[in-house]
Amino acid sequence: MKTKWALFVVHFLIAFVLIGCDKIAVLDPKGPQAQTQANVIWLSIGIMSVIVVVVCAILVFVLVKYRDSKLPKDYEPPYIEGNRVVETIIVIVPILIVAFFSVVTIITNNKVEATPQAYKGQDPLIVYASSSNWKWHFSYPEENIETVNYLYIPTNRPLEFKLYSFGPITSFWIPQLGGQKYAMSDMVTTLHLAADEAGEMMGRNANFSGVGFAENSFYVEAMSQDDFDDWVTEVKETAEPLTEEKFQQLLKPGHLGQLTFTGTHLPFSPAPEGEHAGHNHGKDGPKADTNGNQEHDVHEHDTSTS
Amino acid sequence: MGYFSRFAVPHPSPAIYASMIAIAVTVFLIIAGITYFKKWIYLWDGWITTVDHKKIGIMYLISALLMLFRGGVDALMMRAQLAVPDNKLLDSQHYNEVFSTHGVIMVLFMAMPYIMGLMNFVVPLQIGARDVAFPRLNAVSFWLFFMGAMLFNLSFVIGGSPDAGWSSYFPLAGNEFSPHVGTNYYMISIQIAGIGTLMTGINFLTTILKMRAPGMTLMRMPMFTWASLTTCIIIIFAFPVLTIALLMGTMDRLFATKFFTITDGGMDMLWANLFWVWGHPEVYILILPAFGLFSEIIPTFSRRNIYGYTSMVASMVLISFYSFLVWTHHFFTMGQTAYVNSIFSITTMIIAIPTGIKIFNWLFTMWRGRIRFTVPMLYCLAFIPLFTIGGVTGVMLAMSAADYQYHNTMFLVAHFHNVIIPGVVFAVLGASTYYWPKMFGFVLNEKIGKLAFWFLVIGFCLAFFPMYITGLDGQARRMYTYSEDTGFGPWNMVATIGAVCMAISFVLIVYMIYYSIRNAKKEAVSDPWDARNLEWATHTPVPEYNFAIIPQVNSREAFWDAKYKGHPLFKGDYEKIHMPNNSGVPFLMSLFFFALGFGLVFSMWYLAICGLIGVFICMAHRSFEQDHGRYISVEEIKETEAKYGGTHK
Ligand code: HEM
Numbered sequence: 001m002k003t004k005w006a007l008f009v010v011h012f013l014i015a016f017v018l019i020g021c022d023k024i025a026v027l028d029p030k031g032p033q034a035q036t037q038a039n040v041i042w043l044s045i046g047i048m049s050v051i052v053v054v055v056c057a058i059l060v061f062v063l064v065k066y067r068d069s070k071l072p073k074d075y076e077p078p079y080i081e082g083n084r085v086v087e088t089i090i091v092i093v094p095i096l097i098v099a100f101f102s103v104v105t106i107i108t109n110n111k112v113e114a115t116p117q118a119y120k121g122q123d124p125l126i127v128y129a130s131s132s133n134w135k136w137h138f139s140y141p142e143e144n145i146e147t148v149n150y151l152y153i154p155t156n157r158p159l160e161f162k163l164y165s166f167g168p169i170t171s172f173w174i175p176q177l178g179g180q181k182y183a184m185s186d187m188v189t190t191l192h193l194a195a196d197e198a199g200e201m202m203g204r205n206a207n208f209s210g211v212g213f214a215e216n217s218f219y220v221e222a223m224s225q226d227d228f229d230d231w232v233t234e235v236k237e238t239a240e241p242l243t244e245e246k247f248q249q250l251l252k253p254g255h256l257g258q259l260t261f262t263g264t265h266l267p268f269s270p271a272p273e274g275e276h277a278g279h280n281h282g283k284d285g286p287k288a289d290t291n292g293n294q295e296h297d298v299h300e301h302d303t304s305t306s
Numbered sequence: 307m308g309y310f311s312r313f314a315v316p317h318p319s320p321a322i323y324a325s326m327i328a329i330a331v332t333v334f335l336i337i338a339g340i341t342y343f344k345k346w347i348y349l350w351d352g353w354i355t356t357v358d359h360k361k362i363g364i365m366y367l368i369s370a371l372l373m374l375f376r377g378g379v380d381a382l383m384m385r386a387q388l389a390v391p392d393n394k395l396l397d398s399q400h401y402n403e404v405f406s407t408h409g410v411i412m413v414l415f416m417a418m419p420y421i422m423g424l425m426n427f428v429v430p431l432q433i434g435a436r437d438v439a440f441p442r443l444n445a446v447s448f449w450l451f452f453m454g455a456m457l458f459n460l461s462f463v464i465g466g467s468p469d470a471g472w473s474s475y476f477p478l479a480g481n482e483f484s485p486h487v488g489t490n491y492y493m494i495s496i497q498i499a500g501i502g503t504l505m506t507g508i509n510f511l512t513t514i515l516k517m518r519a520p521g522m523t524l525m526r527m528p529m530f531t532w533a534s535l536t537t538c539i540i541i542i543f544a545f546p547v548l549t550i551a552l553l554m555g556t557m558d559r560l561f562a563t564k565f566f567t568i569t570d571g572g573m574d575m576l577w578a579n580l581f582w583v584w585g586h587p588e589v590y591i592l593i594l595p596a597f598g599l600f601s602e603i604i605p606t607f608s609r610r611n612i613y614g615y616t617s618m619v620a621s622m623v624l625i626s627f628y629s630f631l632v633w634t635h636h637f638f639t640m641g642q643t644a645y646v647n648s649i650f651s652i653t654t655m656i657i658a659i660p661t662g663i664k665i666f667n668w669l670f671t672m673w674r675g676r677i678r679f680t681v682p683m684l685y686c687l688a689f690i691p692l693f694t695i696g697g698v699t700g701v702m703l704a705m706s707a708a709d710y711q712y713h714n715t716m717f718l719v720a721h722f723h724n725v726i727i728p729g730v731v732f733a734v735l736g737a738s739t740y741y742w743p744k745m746f747g748f749v750l751n752e753k754i755g756k757l758a759f760w761f762l763v764i765g766f767c768l769a770f771f772p773m774y775i776t777g778l779d780g781q782a783r784r785m786y787t788y789s790e791d792t793g794f795g796p797w798n799m800v801a802t803i804g805a806v807c808m809a810i811s812f813v814l815i816v817y818m819i820y821y822s823i824r825n826a827k828k829e830a831v832s833d834p835w836d837a838r839n840l841e842w843a844t845h846t847p848v849p850e851y852n853f854a855i856i857p858q859v860n861s862r863e864a865f866w867d868a869k870y871k872g873h874p875l876f877k878g879d880y881e882k883i884h885m886p887n888n889s890g891v892p893f894l895m896s897l898f899f900f901a902l903g904f905g906l907v908f909s910m911w912y913l914a915i916c917g918l919i920g921v922f923i924c925m926a927h928r929s930f931e932q933d934h935g936r937y938i939s940v941e942e943i944k945e946t947e948a949k950y951g952g953t954h955k
């Protein structure tokens with residue numbers, strides 16, 4: 001009776017999962033990085049299922065065979081210290097699995113942290129994506145335009161997102177293009193993505209950042225380079241310029257719809273990188289390191305958040 | 307008005323007003339009840355001033371169950387809110403407060419004290435000791451935990467709850483983005499409870515190392531004792547990090563220091579690092595004792611010794627060491643290089659190896675055994691496959707490239723509930739049922755227990771497996787609502803139904819206790835399960851001195867050998883027994899800590915300073931106090947033992 005029920009539930013679940021799978025965002029990648037990640041996910045689901053099945057099989061076998069009610073009355077379990085061979089096997093097999101996964105993780109880490117293989121050598125589109133409570137600002141420095149809460153990107157071209165935040169830590173995430181990365185106030189992080197095909201996608205802040213967090217999402221559309229160029233031209237012709245004053249208003253906590261500007265906020269409110277970084281150490285900031293003087297480490301956005 | 311306005315809840319709701327009234331009424335009823343039944347003296351002499359590890363253990367368990375209730379109500383509120391898309395039941399601010407308090411309460415004020423309670427009750431009995439090494443300190447630990455928990459819960463009705471998550475990341479948790487006192491409560495109440503935990507760690511490490519019965523070498527210690535030993539070591543190394551992190555956070559909030567601020571060179575990433583340098587070991591502080599409990603229950607109900615004792619011990623020691631080398635896996639996405647992520651990815655996966663070894667050892671313990679399906683055993687049997695699923699999803703999360711997709715989603719939420727509920731919660735529930743007869747002298751009702759078990763297991767699967775899917779589909783954690791067209795709706799409804807099943811299970815457990823108290827045969831059997839270790843060698847209820855004669859150990863299962871192989875456990879004659887005196891100072895001191903904490907939360911310096919002075923006075927009092935304990939005479943022992951029908955020899 002119980003087993004029947006269990007079987008029913010398992011079948012039901014498997015069917016449910018299989019039907020749903022091709023629509024699951026992370027497993028329906030639209031770019032090389034998300035593809036890499038989906039591959040890792042499927043690979044690990046596969047190997048891990050084997051482990052789960054083996055454990056369950058042994059469990060069921062033991063329970064069926066050695067249950068009290070099935071055993072002869074006078075059966076007395078033996079004293080077993082352990083067994084060298086068995087114990088070696090249960091050590092070696094997990095070690096082999098982990099060794100295999102270690103290789104996979106090293107390879108894939110290097111993949112997702114670099115320009116996608118297929119688009120190497122191409123000139124990347126650089127987008128500065130910064131978050132403020134509870135909006136995303138996308139600055140296109142080369143095109144010299146800026147959008148709020150929506151992101152247009154060309155397909156078949158590497159994308160380099162420069163992430164930082166005007167407030168709490170947020171996490172920039174477009175599931176179908178690739179996994180997330182934090183945006184923080186005192187440094188710029190880089191996320192390498194690319195889109196293989198045109199289409200609309202969901203992007204959001206994945207890291208809890210306060211009252212407006214749930215709605216802190218943005219719209220993403222990937223389009224051909226030509227369409228993208230047309231859009232840029234159109235923006236330049238129609239959108240208003242982004243002034244410092246206007247930008248300060250945008251930073252105020254709250255939600256805004258989708259906005260478009262010419263110019264970016266980077267000239268008057270530079271990203272926290274290089275000499276503007278909060279923790280100016282290492283190669284980029286010799287001044288801060290040599291004399292310990294942090295005075296030039298002014299965060300441009302200090303004024304804006306207060 | 308101005309003075310009292312600081313105590314107002316900044317974002318009130320009918321639920322909060324209702325709770326205020328409920329709390330006031332409950333407190334009044336409790337006080338009236340105790341007075342009416344003239345129980346003040348009993349409470350004071352028997353419980354509040356006690357230094358007896360068994361009573362302290364039971365007080366931990368009661369508090370933990372209360373906190374489980376509070377955390378469970380939080381969970382139900384969250385699930386109710388997420389059940390359908392665009393739900394308006396809770397607004398964003400309330401939802402944020404609810405998931406923050408849920409996390410803190412479940413980890414720090416439910417799971418931790420539950421484990422501490424079982425450690426308190428079981429470890430001294432298991433090693434054949436009469437108490438812990440520092441009984442007075444043990445009472446201080448308990449009362450600090452208790453006052454920390456009370457202070458934290460007070461935030462709900464006075465001043466407002468914390469709302470920055472249980473990980474309380476800065477700068478979100480800083481004054482700029484969390485201006486009200488909620489996060490002060492977080493910093494200070496965890497600090498107070500954490501000091502207690504650290505002292506428990508030191509206390510039990512000393513107890514286990516110094517107070518074992520003659521003949522019990524380290525490699526003859528029962529599994530739960532080994533688990534507690536490794537846990538104490540983790541506590542001793544991990545909790546000071548939390549202490550410092552919380553201190554820095556408190557200073558940022560109260561004294562305008564700039565450790566984690568956005569401006570003036572503060573570093574928000576530092577908090578995340580410090581938090582997880584404690585936080586990851588913390589999850590192993592929870593799971594290792596749980597492993598120990600499973601390793602007690604499974605052999606008993608398989609009628610076999612534990613398989614692969616040495617590898618069980620070795621894997622726990624390895625886990626405790628490795629737990630300090632993986633913290634970065636909680637923020638693979640913070641922008642470090644592929645090289646750094648690869649290292650932490652590999653160390654994280656390595657931890658899964660000893661964990662896997664333990665799972666196989668439990669399976670082989672049952673192999674060729676004689677398995678009885680009692681309630682405690684059922685929890686173990688459900689634990690094995692479910693925890694395996696949680697563990698392998700952990701390994702999936704450990705692959706950092708893929709973690710970019712899992713991180714901050716419901717997939718992660720599913721993972722950690724999948725290890726913590728089948729791991730820790732099943733362990734403590736199973737173990738409470740298992741040790742219940744030793745604590746209270748009667749066995750809990752099996753039928754209701756099994757029903758509760760099935761509700762819990764099925765509820766768990768329904769509640770958390772859908773989250774793996776919605777997580778992969780892009781449902782971020784901590785979102786108070788989602789729109790219809792995301793398609794998360796049906797899955798979330800399933801999860802809510804699961805949560806309701808789990809709530810029913812909790813109600814059934816309470817009913818089981820009530821029913822058993824009324825109906826169970828109080829026959830006071832000392833060894834109802836035919837168990838194997840020393841904790842079952844004493845009488846039930848356990849006399850205050852635990853063992854009239856300290857047992858002699860010459861194998862890993864001395865009690866089993868005594869029962870079936872004629873090993874003499876209790877040799878020699880009664881001698882007078884030295885016992886510690888009760889003391890009210892630990893309770894008093896924790897009250898001062900409470901005042902100190904409350905004062906700090908609201909920046910009421912005079913109160914904080916008075917509290918601090920009180921704490922120091924208590925410590926000074928202890929330093930100068932002449933208390934050499936007392937002796938139980940041989941006559942008294944003989945009398946007590948006679949009542950139990952003599953010492954087994
Ligand atoms: C079997 C080995 C395990 C592995 C490989 C593993 C791996 C991981 C990883 C990589 C994360 C971070 C994921 C992310 O934030 O993106 C994580 C989170 C977590 N794990 Fe595990 N884990 C294991 C076992 C456990 C156990 C036994 C517990 C507790 C009893 C546990 C509790 C947690 C918790 C509470 C979190 C997340 C906390 C938060 O972000 O709020 N894990 N685990």
Ligand SMILES: [Cu+2]
Pocket residue numbers: 585586589632633635636
């Ligand atoms: Cu961890």
